[in-house]
Amino acid sequence: MANSKGNRRRFGSVRQLKSGRWQARYRDPLTGQIRPAEETYETKTDAEIALSVIEASIVTDEWSDPDAGKVVFGGFADRWLKERDLEDTTRERYEGVLRLHIQPTFGARLVSDITPPRVRTWRTRLLEVGVGEPTVVKAYQLLRSIMTTAVDDGMVKRNPCRIKGADTYDVPERPVLSVPEVYAVAAAIQPQWRALVLLTAFTTLRFGELAALRRRDVDLAARVLWVRRNQAELNSGRLITKAPKSRAGFRPVAFPAMVVPELERHLELHAADGPDGGFFVGPRGGRLRRSNFRDDWTAAKAKAGVSADAHFHDLRHTGNTLASQNGASTRELMTRMGHSTTRAALIYQHMTSDRDRAIADRMGEAVRRALKETDTPLD
Structure with a gap:
């Protein structure tokens, strides 16, 4: 296939093929076998330059097996x-x-x-x-x-995913329900979900965190609830109870005094029995799922005159906005939300302090003012 024209060098060799093009060959540093370069070259000089580049890549430990990426x-x-x-x-x-x-x-x-x-x-x-x-x-x-x-793994030299900005997107701004809208939905929804709506809005817990709450996690006297676990639902319908994603997820969160009577009523009428009983349960006493109350949420929004685009998760935005408007610093807001911070000492910060209760109290006063201005009943 190749003619006798060739040139042996200290590293590898080049030779001219019958086609007239030039081939560079070298010893594979992994197998010791002679192998050709990945392509052929128009001139002998080009082949020698390619051989020099290959030699340099081997010396600097940057060489990769051209066949390594030939995997499906x-x-x-x-x-x-x-x-x-x-x-x-x-x-x-x-x-x-x-x-x-x-x-x-x-x-x-x-x-x-x-x-x-x-x-x-x-x-x-x-x-x-x-x-x-x-x-x-x-x-x-x-x-x-x-x-x-x-x-x-040395299969390719560079990652082909190099599109600038392709790994991010602008999250559309979600609606923030007003305080009267929150109470209107709470009044319109089935009684067993009223406390769920109010706690979501004024503690900004995620749905999975609320679904995993137990009686012993809620201290009405101290006006604080403890987030210790999270519930997730797979596409198969299987429910998983797991620890929060990070240590920042383990946290106490204070709530306004004005929701205590509603929580007391909920504990009496709707929560499961025993200290380990679910604080929120499904209609038949089983574990809480989104499907348990999805239709009730939709109906309550319509009855309360709230935008049909409002998601249950948007209640978190209401609480975060209230907390921010009433003095919560970025660090305090991130702690209430269960987001990781840059300081390890703050990741598992005990937020049962007077400062956190003061934030909850100011939120409560803002709620009262908003309800009074719109003549929205508290109960």
Whole structure:
């Protein structure tokens, strides 16, 4: 196949093929076998330059096996996911994104064939066919993470996911319910969910944190509840109770005195029995699920004249806004919300202090003023 024209060097050799093009060959540093460069060259000089570049990459430990990336992406991605220590909900989300939005395009390709232009084309097509921007961002982030491992494993030299700004998106501003709207919805909803609406608005707990509350987690005398666990629901319907994602998630949160009578009534009529009984339970006494009250929430919004676009989660924005408007610093607000801070000493901060109760008291006074101005009844 090749003629006898060649040139042996201290490192590797170059030779001219019958086609007239030049080939560079060198000893594989991993196997010791002679292997050709990935491409051929028009001139002998070009082949020698390529050989020098290969030699330099081996000397500086930057050389990677050109065949390492000749692995089908689909299998590599599946192994990547299997080898990760992920929470059940995160694993389920990744599996869905991978199956629906990444594998159809890249599953049958080699890892080495996933190039920046192909990544750009893939992302553009997802947006063109109507996949929501948040989902596209999550798909891009997942693909980038998988390809980062491919780089670390020496399968490719650079991560092909290099689109500036593709890993973020502008979160649309969610509606903030006014205090009268919160009370209007609470009055319109089924009695067993009234305390759920008020606590969500004035403690800003996440739904999963509320669903995992037990009787012993709520101290009415101190006006504080303790977040110790979180409930998550998989697509299969299975419920999982787990620890909060970070130490910042373990926290006490104070609430205004004005909601204490409502919580007392709830404990008497709707909570499960015993100190470990669920503070909020489903209609038949089982564990609380979103589906338990979704229809009631929709009906209550309509009856109260609240925007149909308002989500239950938007009640958190009401509480966060109230706390911010009534003196909560950024650090205090992040602690109430269960967000991690940059200081380890503040991550598990005991917020049962007078300062936190003062925040709750100011929130309560703001609620009273808003209700008085609109003649909205407290009960």
